[in-house]
Amino acid sequence: MKRYSVFAIAREGLRYHQGWERAWRSPAPQKRYDTIIIGAGGHGLATAYYLGKNHGIRNVAIIEKGWLGGGNTGRNTTIIRSNYLQDASAAIYEKARSLYETLSQDLNYNVMFSPRGVMMLAQTQHEVRGYKRTVQANLLQGVATEWIEPARVQELVPIISISGPRYPVLGAIWQPRAGTARHDAVAWGYARACSEMGMDIIQNCEVTGIDRDGDRVTGVQTTKGAIACDRMGIVVAGHSGLLAQMAGFRLPVESVALQALVSEPIKPCLDVVVMANTVHGYLSQSDKGEMVIGGGADGFNNYTQRGSFHHVEETVRALVETFPMISRLRMLRQWGGIVDMTGDRSAIISKTPVRGVYINCGWGTGGFKSIPGSGWAMAELMAKGEPGPLAAPFSLTRFREGQFIDESVAAGVAH
Amino acid sequence: MLILTCPNCGIAAEETELSPGGEAHLHRHGPGSSDGEFEEYLFLKENPRGVHFERWRHSHGCGKWFHAARDTATLQVFGTYSAQTTEPPQHIRDAITAARPGWRWRDFS
Ligand SMILES: Cc1cc2nc3c(=O)[nH]c(=O)nc-3n(C[C@H](O)[C@H](O)[C@H](O)COP(=O)(O)OP(=O)(O)OC[C@H]3O[C@@H](n4cnc5c(N)ncnc54)[C@H](O)[C@@H]3O)c2cc1C
Ligand SMILES: [Zn+2]
Numbered sequence: 001m002k003r004y005s006v007f008a009i010a011r012e013g014l015r016y017h018q019g020w021e022r023a024w025r026s027p028a029p030q031k032r033y034d035t036i037i038i039g040a041g042g043h044g045l046a047t048a049y050y051l052g053k054n055h056g057i058r059n060v061a062i063i064e065k066g067w068l069g070g071g072n073t074g075r076n077t078t079i080i081r082s083n084y085l086q087d088a089s090a091a092i093y094e095k096a097r098s099l100y101e102t103l104s105q106d107l108n109y110n111v112m113f114s115p116r117g118v119m120m121l122a123q124t125q126h127e128v129r130g131y132k133r134t135v136q137a138n139l140l141q142g143v144a145t146e147w148i149e150p151a152r153v154q155e156l157v158p159i160i161s162i163s164g165p166r167y168p169v170l171g172a173i174w175q176p177r178a179g180t181a182r183h184d185a186v187a188w189g190y191a192r193a194c195s196e197m198g199m200d201i202i203q204n205c206e207v208t209g210i211d212r213d214g215d216r217v218t219g220v221q222t223t224k225g226a227i228a229c230d231r232m233g234i235v236v237a238g239h240s241g242l243l244a245q246m247a248g249f250r251l252p253v254e255s256v257a258l259q260a261l262v263s264e265p266i267k268p269c270l271d272v273v274v275m276a277n278t279v280h281g282y283l284s285q286s287d288k289g290e291m292v293i294g295g296g297a298d299g300f301n302n303y304t305q306r307g308s309f310h311h312v313e314e315t316v317r318a319l320v321e322t323f324p325m326i327s328r329l330r331m332l333r334q335w336g337g338i339v340d341m342t343g344d345r346s347a348i349i350s351k352t353p354v355r356g357v358y359i360n361c362g363w364g365t366g367g368f369k370s371i372p373g374s375g376w377a378m379a380e381l382m383a384k385g386e387p388g389p390l391a392a393p394f395s396l397t398r399f400r401e402g403q404f405i406d407e408s409v410a411a412g413v414a415h
Numbered sequence: 416m417l418i419l420t421c422p423n424c425g426i427a428a429e430e431t432e433l434s435p436g437g438e439a440h441l442h443r444h445g446p447g448s449s450d451g452e453f454e455e456y457l458f459l460k461e462n463p464r465g466v467h468f469e470r471w472r473h474s475h476g477c478g479k480w481f482h483a484a485r486d487t488a489t490l491q492v493f494g495t496y497s498a499q500t501t502e503p504p505q506h507i508r509d510a511i512t513a514a515r516p517g518w519r520w521r522d523f524s
Contacts, residue, residue: 252460
């Protein structure tokens with residue numbers, strides 16, 4: 001595979017861009033692989049990539065029912081941060097954030113990581129106390145965050161109205177090296193690197209059954225036929241419950257719709273990410289100039305990839321109060337994704353009751369930011385058969401044991 | 416917009432009038448239950464792509480709880496019924512069977 005570089009751009013510029021290669025192969029599935037990953041979203045692709053890169057496991061197929069990156073990975077609002085409260089969360093999200101810093105170089109693919117800073121507004125006394133506590137926790141965890149006062153918020157975000165009317169801004173937790181990345185590029189970059197290592201990415205191929213011999217996995221049934229394997233990773237976000245059912249176990253996961261929307265492009269006016277969790281809205285500006293907007297998830301189970309309209313209304317209402325200048329913006333697009341919510345709002349990276357089957361799910365509304373760290377931890381788990389320190393707290397058994405990683409109180413909205 | 420008819424007051428209520436209350440017909444467990452039973456009750460929720468039974472509350476209306484039978488893949492509503500039931504009544508099951516022959520949900524069919 002040819003490397004991307006400034007010289008390649010110059011060379012192709014001189015020959016009408018005729019020499020670019022396909023970024024990944026589209027092979028027909030073989031009869032068997034050592035390892036199958038189900039789901040070519042960011043987490044599945046990153047798992048495959050680190051299996052190859054860190055553990056030398058390359059006889060891998062990644063099976064995707066639609067197109068790669070077409071699930072939540074291609075539908076999210078791309079916020080990357082690691083200012084979580086619990087130690088286990090901070091560890092894996094900070095691992096992911098630090099991998100994002102050099103991901104473009106590692107993958108030779110521009111994922112446009114932009115550490116522009118993420119600010120989470122405190123708009124109630126409860127949030128002030130909560131975020132000050134998180135800043136202290138982050139200090140101990142080695143995550144660089146700080147508490148900032150309203151005047152500093154205004155300085156960083158000139159378009160914000162800090163004086164109310166409903167919820168004046170009382171301060172914020174600020175993570176200067178948090179930010180955004182191009183979501184598609186993250187999936188595409190990992191896919192290209194996996195393909196280059198000789199892995200097969202099989203798109204338009206839905207897994208319809210999981211084969212077992214006793215309590216051991218032997219392969220999958222797909223719309224392109226049966227494929228055998230020794231080891232399998234289920235990494236399908238909102239569809240995790242269905243795959244677990246095929247494998248014969250249950251999950252503490254419910255699937256709900258989460259929406260986002262973008263405005264028409266406007267001149268640069270916001271160069272950080274602002275999240276307002278009390279009023280359920282968050283905002284950033286894409287490189288194209290669109291205002292990228294997200295809000296809360298629906299409260300009922302849903303697989304339709306469309307959310308309820310009133311959530312859009314609530315989100316926009318909250319943001320207009322906070323950023324009065326966007327009140328006349330027109331919206332370009334709105335969409336939804338099916339997110340996988342667990343009881344403690346933390347992910348699952350775990351062995352399962354079926355030998356050889358591992359699962360990575362439960363990232364819910366906030367798993368774009370964790371893709372590199374989650375893939376790293378999942379690959380380690382699958383390669384060794386036992387979790388490393390990053391994955392260990394995220395086991396499936398924690399719900400039975402009451403060992404929760406409770407992020408639901410820390411941040412009601414956790415994008 | 417999801418519209419459910421509240422069986423308590425008869426109003427066709429929009430989603431904004433209602434509060435979702437999660438999975439219906441849970442088996443509750445008391446003192447002396449095992450960790451596994453508590454895990455099941457608290458966390459191992461039904462999450463089907465298809466026929467589903469839920470609790471809802473008409474919170475901005477009569478304030479009462481009720482049950483709804485719904486399809487999570489199409490958002491079709493099969494019917495609503497009293498919260499004072501431990502399993503879906505026959506007319507609701509018949510309505511589902513008419514639209515989704517062969518359906519199953521937990522022990523119900
Ligand atoms: C609107 C919205 C906004 C969000 N905003 C943010 C944010 O700002 N920051 C953040 O960190 N996170 C955010 N998230 C969450 C984030 O998008 C997800 O946590 C993350 O993308 C999950 O990645 P994944 O690889 O696990 O899942 P996905 O990207 O959904 O990939 C799973 C793949 O599995 C495939 N699949 C499913 N069933 C089968 C089958 N039977 N056979 C084969 N393949 C199958 C699917 O087609 C899909 O491609 C947001 C999510 C949404 C919906
Ligand atoms: Zn009512």
